[in-house]
Each structure stands twice: as C-alpha cells, then as structure tokens.
Amino acid sequence: MDDRVIIRFDHVTKQYDHDLPVLDDVSFEIERGKFYTLLGPSGCGKTTILRLIAGFIEPTKGDIYFHEKRINNVPANKRQVNTVFQDYALFPHLNVFENVAFGLRIKKMPKADIERKVKEALRFVNLEGYEQRAIHEMSGGQRQRVAIARAIVNEPDVLLLDEPLSALDLKLRTEMQYELRELQRRLGITFIFVTHDQEEALAMSDEIFVLNKGKIEQRGTPKDIYDEPVNRFVADFIGESNIISGTMIDDFVVEFANQQFTCVDHGFAKNERVDIVIRPEDLELTTIEHGKLHVRVDSVLFRGVHYELCCYDAYGNEWLVHSTKKAEIGDEIGLHFEPEAIHVMKQSGGE
C-alpha cells in the first residue's frame, strides 16, 4: 500500500438506530501533507466523517485505517489527530496558556518544554503576549487562533477542522482562509476541513470531496470539480451555473434549447438524455446574429466586478450571465460560448 496514505475509509457506514444512514458505504483515502475539504449541505455526512476520524464515534459497518492500522475501536485520546471545533470548545476555566498547554500537560511533558512549545504555537498563530488572557476576553477571531494553537501544539499527523470559520464575519473569514492555507503549507501536515461554503472550499483545498446524503458525489481538485462536475448536484452546489437538460446526439454533438452544438464531450450512448452545465462567466454578450443562443434580458444586477444578467430563451430556459458589458432589461441579445464551455454530465436519477 502507498505509504503516502494516512487515513483510509473502507466501506464505512454510520447509522443511528433505524434511521437512514448518515454515512453510506463510503471509501476513500487521505494522503500526507494535503489540504482536503469535505464540502456539502448540512446533513450530508461531512461532520460524521470528521467525528469518525477523531474517534468520537465508531462506524456501524466498515473499517477505518490510520497508517494502515485498523483504528475502529481506538478511543479519541489515543489517536494522532487533533480537532478545531466549530464552537472552538476552549476551556472557559483555563487561560490561553493553559488551554494550549492542555494536551502537553496530559503527555506529562517537562515544564520548560511546555513553556517553549506553547509560546511557539502562539507565535505561529500571531497571539504572542496573550498567554495570561482569559478566554472570555478574547474576540471570535482570537479564540479561533487559540483553538488552532491548542491543536497544532500536539504536532498531530492530521488536523481536523469542523467549520471553524462559520462563526466569523465575512472579512475575518477571508483573512482566516488565507492564514489557514498558509499554516497548512508551513506545517506540512494534512488538514481535513469541513465546510458548506463552496467558495471557501475552492479557495483553500488541494482536493475537495463533495458529499450529499451520506455519499461522496465527486472528489477532485477544485478546478476539476468546478470545470467538470459529474452531475447536477455537484454543478449546482459548486458555484452558480446554468443547468439544463439535453440530448447527446453523437460524440461531440449535443442538443439543447432545440439546437445542436459542437462540444468536447464524448463516450455517451447515442441519443442519451444528459444534463448540460454552462458557467455564467463562460457566456458572452453579443449581437443576435453572432450569438449561438437568442435570449431576452429579464433582470440586471450590478455585482461590482461584473453585471449579473438573468435571461430567458424562447423555450423558457433560464440563462444566468456574468458579463462586464451591460444590457438593458427587455433587450433581445445573443449569447456566445466556446465548445469547451459546454459540460455534459450523466443525468442523476430522480434528483
């Protein structure tokens, strides 16, 4: 087995009582030194995966391996992973220093070493000089950093982060995204980050797992997932997109909106029903004669860097367009796009 693999899930299912499984027969492996993101709507099973790795819960079926050793029944305190909790879970009766030192004290590390390591960890998260502060004297962003310092001071092989940015305001969140990414590079350990925010996932990750209803819908680099979503759910969840049904006439020929278009996709059955994705930024405003699609502008929103136009074609399909050019409501315009902009996906059953 590949020795870069740290964690391996082998057909893991987690089920509470007789409810539907929260995690349904999931298999994957996590490699050393990468930034992973588990992305999905609430209830998709992403936090369950994190809790299974941390050891707070045990799988109902299947096995979890850590460095190729089965760890299903290893309790949380005996695992070389540490967690940054959603609500930070800092100990309110201990000050910043003691919070960070908690794990080291349990390991019975010599006092001088604890002092040095805690200082180092706090410097790492830019909190030097805050050692004696009480937790309730710290702001949300500072607590966040204490929580990170408390985890990384133990030098875990894997750091688990459970939606750690969700309680912060937008500006701080963006800052922390950079900081976390930078931290992961500097530490060189594996981060597993849970979020329901697709922008966060795209900005930070080496690899994203998109989860839905206890299953992994797609895993891949942010670019893979954004450019080549495997189905309607992933396309819809990752960024704004135009998703419409179509038919694959033949290799490299697809029909939608009552027209045939050249595309780069192939390998589908002839006349297979498919879902088509075209990202709003891949649609270009042009005249009716030059456009591949003929649409009517229904609404226009100014979004700062671009205009967001909502248009309808003659068949009632909605087309979202991001354009630096402006159009007026009611204008009849053409939309142009390249063959590469068309992403053809297999239709997912009943979604």
Add this chain to the structure above:
Amino acid sequence: MRRYAYAIPYWLWIGLFVIAPIILIVYYSFFDIEGHFSLVNYETFFTPVYLRMTFNSFWYAFLITAISLVIAYPTAYLLTKTKHKQLWLLLIILPTWVNLLLKAYAFLGLFGTYGAVNVLLETIGIGTKQLLFTDFSFVFVSVYIFIPFMILPIFNALEKLNPSLIDAARDLGASEWTTFRRVIFPLTLDGVKAGCQAVFIPSLSLFMLTRLIAGNRVITLGTAVEQHFLVTQNWGMGATIAVFLMIAMAGIMILTGNKKWGVRQ
C-alpha cells in the same frame, strides 16, 4: 418612583421576618436566665459541653454533605445521559414535597425492631439489629432527605456543560478520568458548591431527626437551641447558640460563594 413601590412587599417581608428576628436573637443572647444583661451565655458557649456539641454538629453536617455528594454526583451524571431525564428528575424531586416529619415517621416504621428492614435481615439470616437511635440511622435518613438538594444543582451544572468541551479534552489526549478531573468537575464546581451549601447549612441545625431517628444520642446545636427555648426556658443561651450558628452559616456562604467563569459562547 413607581418602581420602588413594587419593592415594598419585599422589604416589609425581609424587615419583619429576616432582619427583625436576627436583631431579636442577638438582643436575647445578651441576657442570662434571670433576665439580667450579661455576657455569661458567650462564656458558657466556650465550655467543653458546647464546644463538643459544635464539633458534633459540624462533624455530622460534614458527613451528611460528603455522603450526599458522593452519591449525588454520579447520579446527576447518569441522569444527564438517560433518555427520560424529566421523569427521573421528577422522581428525585417528588419526595421533597412530602413533609420532613412524615418521612421521619416512615423511617421509624421501616427501621423499627419489627420494621420491614429487620424482617428482611431476619429472613436472610443476619438477625434483628438495633437500627433506630444510632448514628448510622441518623446519617442515613438525613442523607435521604437532603440528597435531592445536592442532585439538582449538580444536574443543572452538568446539563449546561458544553459537550464539545468533553470531546475537546478527549481529542487532546485526556482519558475519561482525566477529562472528568480537569474539565467536567472544575466546570461543574459551581453546582457542587451550591449543592454543598444547600445540604451543609440545614444539616448544621437539624433537630427533629436527632430526637426521632437518633434518639437524642446525637446532640447537635440545633437540638440545643430547641431544648433551651422549649424545655429549659433559657432563651438567652438558645439565642447565643443561634448567633454562632448564623455566623457559621454566613461563613460557609462566603467560602462557597460562586465565582463566575465569565461568558461562554
């Protein structure tokens, strides 16, 4: 001004039933049995008879509190884990609605020579035992009576505890015992203190149980106060003992005063 008007019933109540009685007690404590002003009662209090009684009161109150705590903490912990919390909690609170004397009489029946407990001991071959009028029965019944007051505040403190703190401790390598010692117990200490207050202070001045259950084998300060007021008619001495009891209680209140951990998210 209207706002102050609402406080009038409260101040009247406090004045009539808290402050005035305290002043009266302190006042009476300076009169000897003949009705002359003197400090003789305070001198008497520091004689071996009364010091022994004081020691006894504290010792039994301590025993009752300690035993209650040892039973109540795990019970409260278990309670937070059960499915029908409210039902179990109700069952624990229920006995506190029954009058204390009724419960004491019930134990007279249970622990009596021909009581249910002795019948049981007889059938399993241990034989009849003298249960009533012993230190054991006194402490046992007192613990029974006070334990709900220990369980409730501890239960509340445990319920308020953020469960992710326990996960965090385990995540950082703490065993179950270490998690309890370093996180759960320190964070529920306020509940423990409140429970100890609610048990220790009333136990200090218990008197009916000492007679009914302990058969006056245990003489506490509470018993002494009752005897002086009702039997020997030495109100001055009774009041003096009451003064010391109040000082002790105030001291305990200050000692176990709540320290706030600050706002938790």
